[in-house]
Amino acid sequence: MSRHRASLGTLLRHVHLNGPLSRAALAERMGVNRSTILALTSELAAAGLVREENPEEVLGAGRPSFVVRPETGRVFVLAFDVAVDRLVAARVGLGGTILDRRETPRPRTGVDLDTVVTGLAGLGRELFDAAPPGTVCAGVGASYCGMIRPGDGMVRYGPELGWVDQAFGTELESALGIGLPVAVGNEAHLGAHAEFVRGAGIGSPDLIYLHGDVGVGGGILVGGRLLGGEGGYGAEVGHMLVNPHGGRECLCGSRGCLEAETGEYALLEAVGRAGEFGRAAVRDVVREAADGKPEAEAAVAAIGDWLGIGVANLINLFNPGVVVFGGTLRELYAVAAPQVDARIAQHGMPVSRERARLLPSGLGDDATLIGAAEKGFDALLSDPLDVLLSARTSPARPPVAAPGGPR
Amino acid sequence: MSRHRASLGTLLRHVHLNGPLSRAALAERMGVNRSTILALTSELAAAGLVREENPEEVLGAGRPSFVVRPETGRVFVLAFDVAVDRLVAARVGLGGTILDRRETPRPRTGVDLDTVVTGLAGLGRELFDAAPPGTVCAGVGASYCGMIRPGDGMVRYGPELGWVDQAFGTELESALGIGLPVAVGNEAHLGAHAEFVRGAGIGSPDLIYLHGDVGVGGGILVGGRLLGGEGGYGAEVGHMLVNPHGGRECLCGSRGCLEAETGEYALLEAVGRAGEFGRAAVRDVVREAADGKPEAEAAVAAIGDWLGIGVANLINLFNPGVVVFGGTLRELYAVAAPQVDARIAQHGMPVSRERARLLPSGLGDDATLIGAAEKGFDALLSDPLDVLLSARTSPARPPVAAPGGPR
Numbered sequence: 001m002s003r004h005r006a007s008l009g010t011l012l013r014h015v016h017l018n019g020p021l022s023r024a025a026l027a028e029r030m031g032v033n034r035s036t037i038l039a040l041t042s043e044l045a046a047a048g049l050v051r052e053e054n055p056e057e058v059l060g061a062g063r064p065s066f067v068v069r070p071e072t073g074r075v076f077v078l079a080f081d082v083a084v085d086r087l088v089a090a091r092v093g094l095g096g097t098i099l100d101r102r103e104t105p106r107p108r109t110g111v112d113l114d115t116v117v118t119g120l121a122g123l124g125r126e127l128f129d130a131a132p133p134g135t136v137c138a139g140v141g142a143s144y145c146g147m148i149r150p151g152d153g154m155v156r157y158g159p160e161l162g163w164v165d166q167a168f169g170t171e172l173e174s175a176l177g178i179g180l181p182v183a184v185g186n187e188a189h190l191g192a193h194a195e196f197v198r199g200a201g202i203g204s205p206d207l208i209y210l211h212g213d214v215g216v217g218g219g220i221l222v223g224g225r226l227l228g229g230e231g232g233y234g235a236e237v238g239h240m241l242v243n244p245h246g247g248r249e250c251l252c253g254s255r256g257c258l259e260a261e262t263g264e265y266a267l268l269e270a271v272g273r274a275g276e277f278g279r280a281a282v283r284d285v286v287r288e289a290a291d292g293k294p295e296a297e298a299a300v301a302a303i304g305d306w307l308g309i310g311v312a313n314l315i316n317l318f319n320p321g322v323v324v325f326g327g328t329l330r331e332l333y334a335v336a337a338p339q340v341d342a343r344i345a346q347h348g349m350p351v352s353r354e355r356a357r358l359l360p361s362g363l364g365d366d367a368t369l370i371g372a373a374e375k376g377f378d379a380l381l382s383d384p385l386d387v388l389l390s391a392r393t394s395p396a397r398p399p400v401a402a403p404g405g406p407r
Numbered sequence: 408m409s410r411h412r413a414s415l416g417t418l419l420r421h422v423h424l425n426g427p428l429s430r431a432a433l434a435e436r437m438g439v440n441r442s443t444i445l446a447l448t449s450e451l452a453a454a455g456l457v458r459e460e461n462p463e464e465v466l467g468a469g470r471p472s473f474v475v476r477p478e479t480g481r482v483f484v485l486a487f488d489v490a491v492d493r494l495v496a497a498r499v500g501l502g503g504t505i506l507d508r509r510e511t512p513r514p515r516t517g518v519d520l521d522t523v524v525t526g527l528a529g530l531g532r533e534l535f536d537a538a539p540p541g542t543v544c545a546g547v548g549a550s551y552c553g554m555i556r557p558g559d560g561m562v563r564y565g566p567e568l569g570w571v572d573q574a575f576g577t578e579l580e581s582a583l584g585i586g587l588p589v590a591v592g593n594e595a596h597l598g599a600h601a602e603f604v605r606g607a608g609i610g611s612p613d614l615i616y617l618h619g620d621v622g623v624g625g626g627i628l629v630g631g632r633l634l635g636g637e638g639g640y641g642a643e644v645g646h647m648l649v650n651p652h653g654g655r656e657c658l659c660g661s662r663g664c665l666e667a668e669t670g671e672y673a674l675l676e677a678v679g680r681a682g683e684f685g686r687a688a689v690r691d692v693v694r695e696a697a698d699g700k701p702e703a704e705a706a707v708a709a710i711g712d713w714l715g716i717g718v719a720n721l722i723n724l725f726n727p728g729v730v731v732f733g734g735t736l737r738e739l740y741a742v743a744a745p746q747v748d749a750r751i752a753q754h755g756m757p758v759s760r761e762r763a764r765l766l767p768s769g770l771g772d773d774a775t776l777i778g779a780a781e782k783g784f785d786a787l788l789s790d791p792l793d794v795l796l797s798a799r800t801s802p803a804r805p806p807v808a809a810p811g812g813p814r
Contacts, residue, residue: 147758156758206637218724222629222636229629229726230613233758236723241716241754245652254754309648316643317625317724319636347648347661351554351563351640 013381022065070095077376080142081369089123092373121175141376143187143368150232153184159251190371192219199362204321212329216259261306270299286331304336308343326361420788429472477502484783487549488776496530499780528582548783550594550775557639560591566658597778599626606769611728619736623666668713677706693738711743715750733768
């Protein structure tokens with residue numbers, strides 16, 4: 001790819017992530033002069049990706065600098081999230097705004113690939129067909145709580161639904177049928193990236209995101225880049241062994257894994273609600289603990305203790321600037337912080353933890369969905385003009401003729 | 408830095424790491440044409456960094472391509488290693504050859520900064536003064552088993568000698584007195600890099616290096632880059648909590664850390680040799696285990712079990728291509744592989760471990776020293792001509808006049 005095309009992508013990424021920016025600010029951030037910005041902006045504006053505005057509202061001294069903003073209403077991606085209790089789809093505009101969304105509940109277990117793909121594709125088509133005429137779909141991203149092969153979105157292993165080697169990415173692409181590939185990511189990897197670019201971790205390139213649901217997923221940024229490892233399957237924090245002496249059984253077949261000790265089954269069983277599941281139940285227990293109900297307090301403390309061991313280990317290994325708690329861990333951390341902090345103080349090396357901040361997710365329940373949208377935008381932001389050539393204008397159906405003939 | 412100067416560094420790095428390469432091979436590896444290689448090589452040869460040779464030995468068809476080789480005998484770095492039982496210094500030539508070395512024993516405990524610095528600087532000066540006239544010292548690197556601040560080589564924490572905030576880098580620079588800064592690194596970080604560029608991990612950019620001595624250090628490469636984290640203190644694998652239920656006391660003040668369960672004190676105590684220490688003693692036990700002595704076999708198995716838990720956790724977290732065992736863990740793994748492998752099979756996710764190879768260090772006891780040398784070469788390989796301007800020609804003393812006047 002030429003330098004020029006890469007620069008178009010860089011400029012577009014700046015306004016996508018930061019919102020409207022003046023030409024002067026863009027010139028400074030990109031380390032180029034204003035005339036280069038002018039040329040790049042013109043080209044992106046002609047392609048319908050950005051719009052320039054005369055900043056009449058600019059006050060103060062100096063020549064006013066035109067403001068460049070992303071065409072949020074015109075260019076979008078479709079984002080999908082396979083959550084533990086529902087399927088979610090969204091149409092997300094350039095700039096990161098969720099423009100439209102659809103959800104449908106799903107059974108907790110026994111759901112096969114076909115059911116998930118058909119459900120998601122249906123929601124996606126609805127969103128695509130409902131998009132305003134002339135708007136452009138530039139990519140598709142999807143989040144799944146499993147180990148995802150980078151090239152084709154194959155779910156190599158997803159213990160929650162018991163999936164092994166299921167061709168999620170290619171099947172969803174085919175069922176969706178809009179001629180665009182589906183970029184699939186592990187939900188916690190996507191959550192980590194989303195928190196870094198739009199959430200609690202902005203400005204913290206060494207970031208750990210922990211996502212709790214049935215299991216506990218992890219996404220880790222090292223120097224601003226997602227830790228993939230040799231095959232893209234890194235950051236399986238949920239299967240770190242924390243309790244080697246008769247720990248709880250884990251969905252993966254082992255025992256004493258971090259997710260077995262801190263996932264929602266552990267919490268709900270500890271308060272005598274074995275058999276229940278779901279975020280609502282977890283939030284009940286957390287509320288009871290916050291209200292001082294002893295059984296809930298004890299359960300939260302015990303689970304917070306294991307979570308603290310896991311986090312202390314991660315701090316020693318990664319020397320992170322920030323650890324973000326997402327999914328049900330967001331609520332759990334709110335009440336279990338004393339236990340987590342105590343374990344970090346006990347097992348974390350002082351130098352490793354001296355600058356690590358522990359924070360709740362800034363994006364809440366949408367962290368993984370927003371991460372999927374960002375993954376959908378990746379290709380566009382790398383090479384905007386090339387992607388636009390293959391993008392799909394929505395809706396594909398011909399405009400409905402108005403009564404009385406064309407206006 | 409200009410692109411041209413960076414290209415000089417890139418070419419020099421290729422021959423430094425690979426040894427002699429033809430102009431054609433360099434052109435291909437750097438993605439430039441042969442005339443560019445010719446120009447870069449001429450400039451580096453004029454600076455005395457490389458030498459071109461007419462490859463009379465080239466057989467086969469086609470125009471013979473000149474071979475570019477590093478000036479191993481002329482440009483060197485000084486490398487230092489603070490090992491647990493000795494101080495080591497070496498003069499290492501461009502290309503990575505150890506040209507000369509000095510060692511001196513040191514007490515195991517109660518050694519202060521001044522003693523270490525004075526000892527190392529003395530060895531370093533001897534090497535510098537003994538270098539052939541006209542040779543050039545282009546950098547200095549040092550390895551220390553502690554948490555090292557990247558900017559100035561401050562030892563923030565080194566539990567083995569009980570050091571906290573000791574100005575190792577700046578004091579060694581000053582005591583050495585040759586006008587070059589000392590680039591200090593954590594021994595396992597340096598070992599990881601050395602194994603990646605010259606050892607067991609060549610071609611494996613997702614690499615974990617575990618270094619055993621009194622403690623257990625870790626160096627981790629993610630996508631070919633050393634995991635530093637927010638402050639450069641990443642990969643403290645030795646303080647991962649593996650035994651939360653009454654584990655052994657650790658030098659860090661906690662209990663149940665990986666290094667408390669797998670370091671040499673644990674092994675020697677398990678065979679009734681508490682109070683002893685050192686690699687020789689560890690090797691005794693390993694030899695006894697290999698010979699089938701039951702007490703040694705049981706000790707090795709117990710410790711291998713904890714090591715396996717640690718490695719399984721690291722495999723889940725990093726999805727590495729290779730795990731390299733260095734220091735005393737090299738010998739330990741040779742006899743404890745069954746336990747390590749069993750724990751990985753039990754706790755490592757199949758997808759995470761499917762392509763992970765476990766290997767003994769390719770560089771043996773010199774891994775950390777060679778890593779220190781590579782750190783010393785860093786500046787030269789980034790901007791060769793700039794570094795040469797500040798390099799020191801050795802020896803600084805005037806040549807001794809030969810009897811009968813100048814020849």
